[in-house]
Amino acid sequence: MPRETVARINLDSLRHNFHIARERAGGARAMAVVKADGYGHGIERVARALAGETDHYAVACLEEAVALREAGLTQPVLLMQGVHQASDLSLCDAEDFIVVVHHEHQVEWLESGGARPRVWLKVNSGMNRLGFAPGEVAAVCQRLQRSGIRATGAMTHFACADDETSDRTAEQTALFDEATAPLGSIDRSVANSAAHFRPGQRMFDWTRPGIMLYGSSPMLGHHGPELGLKSVMTLESRLIAIRDLAPGEAVGYGETWRATRPTVMGMVCAGYGDGYPRHAVNGTPVGVRGTRASLIGRVSMDMLAVDLTGVEGATVGDPVELWGPNIPIDEVAACAGTISYELLTGVTGRVPRMALESRPTGRMTGSES
Structure with a gap:
């Protein structure tokens, strides 16, 4: 059974962004x-x-x-x-x-x-x-x-x-x-x-037009949605473990984050082996159950940890948006000291791409590759 880390590619959003480029041309x-x-x-x-x-x-x-x-x-x-x-x-x-x-x-x-x-x-x-x-x-x-x-x-x-x-x-x-x-x-x-x-x-x-087609901002200090652009790639994974941390307990290599209060920690099955930036800092946002949560500790090759303390009802198996329509990739890139271009082109081959687009019925369909 495959790991549940996937890059969902919304082709309707791609075409939307091209239309913006064409209008602005x-x-x-x-x-x-x-x-x-x-x-x-x-x-x-x-x-x-x-x-x-x-x-x-x-x-x-x-x-x-x-x-x-x-x-x-x-x-x-x-x-x-x-x-x-x-x-x-x-x-x-x-x-x-x-x-x-x-x-x-x-x-x-x-x-x-x-x-x-x-x-x-x-x-x-x-x-x-x-x-x-x-x-x-x-x-x-x-x-x-x-x-x-x-x-x-x-x-x-x-x-x-x-x-x-x-x-x-x-x-x-x-x-x-x-x-x-x-x-x-x-x-x-x-x-x-x-x-x-x-x-x-x-x-x-x-x-x-290049990066704007993929929903990312080409302008300093702006995120794609501020310019009317829609995210094309959603990098998504899952929670595979949840545990409680007591004040003073650390997470991950080098113990770069330590709990200052009782903390609910979730482990996500994605890491720099998938293209998620290793240098993303503590506090980098992720999305869980419609709530913004925060990265804690150093990103590993195959896992990363998030603070779920403020996420009501989080459970193993919940999807985690690492970037996409709710978590702008430009924001994640800034937290990692890089640019969205590097993150998008750095998603590795072990992450399947799932293409999504609407049909005349209005329903979204997908195909994986």
């Missing part, structure tokens, strides 16, 4: 970012759920793009890191993968090879990870044109769009616009999830 179109196994939700699952909503997908690498084709999805796919070897260009050409070109060696591969995939240019407007300097963009385009390749798009990535107090996003937008405006009629893309929530942000032609 204004006149631009939104492509769904499904990299990193759909941010831990299952790349094929989320891509299929959005197949009727988006015209394009965006991924990090070729393996992810191939997985979409193997799932039967035919929309164009943007490879945001481009290819990592020249021999991959022919596959991109055949499968309608749009190759992002961000470095000199990739230009040389295109100049020397026979493949002619669709190409977007990456502009380094200040993130300083990948991309051509703004002053190099026109020359790169000219080189590609001499090889019979026309860049059909250009993109950049923001460093501080999540910070509402920063002026850096406006500066990057202006640099990108200045570098790409002379290229004529091409698709341009700047907006990550956070940019959708910046008043007055210019969206150009395509936006690239």
Whole structure:
């Protein structure tokens, strides 16, 4: 009999969040970012759920793009890191993968090879990870044109769009616009999830919503529900033991928590072996019987302890929401000193994913994988 720890994936909430992205994109179109196994939700699952909503997908690498084709999805796919070897260009050409070109060696591969995939240019407007300097963009385009390749798009990535107090996003937008405006009629893309929530942000032609699709806030100091987003993943487990602790008794490795009053303690069959953050501090919230309870003691590989003192009627077998619609993942991430992106992508393979969505009857149905 399997452990009762499961990640429930609400596909209706996923589509709701994409609709918000599309509305906030204004006149631009939104492509769904499904990299990193759909941010831990299952790349094929989320891509299929959005197949009727988006015209394009965006991924990090070729393996992810191939997985979409193997799932039967035919929309164009943007490879945001481009290819990592020249021999991959022919596959991109055949499968309608749009190759992002961000470095000199990739230009040389295109100049020397026979493949002619669709190409977007990456502009380094200040993130300083990948991309051509703004002053190099026109020359790169000219080189590609001499090889019979026309860049059909250009993109950049923001460093501080999540910070509402920063002026850096406006500066990057202006640099990108200045570098790409002379290229004529091409698709341009700047907006990550956070940019959708910046008043007055210019969206150009395509936006690239990622974390917001999965219900998590891309903005500092906010939780997803505050932005109208719905949690897509609910990480849920069960109480497997309950015991009373006397004042002075400690819990867990290192005895990092000690009872100061009579305490009802519950053990939950989930831990960092499932992807729950080991560094979550005492007081991190969980949900039991509609009540917020608190993590106590250090998280173990397969178990964690919670204070059930204020939870009326708690019993072995009760479900425990570790994050989801009642316990925002952004709050859990803050308690662990990290971000929701890491928690979602860190849920391990031993946790089954249960997809949920409504049917025309209005009832929720599920399938496990």
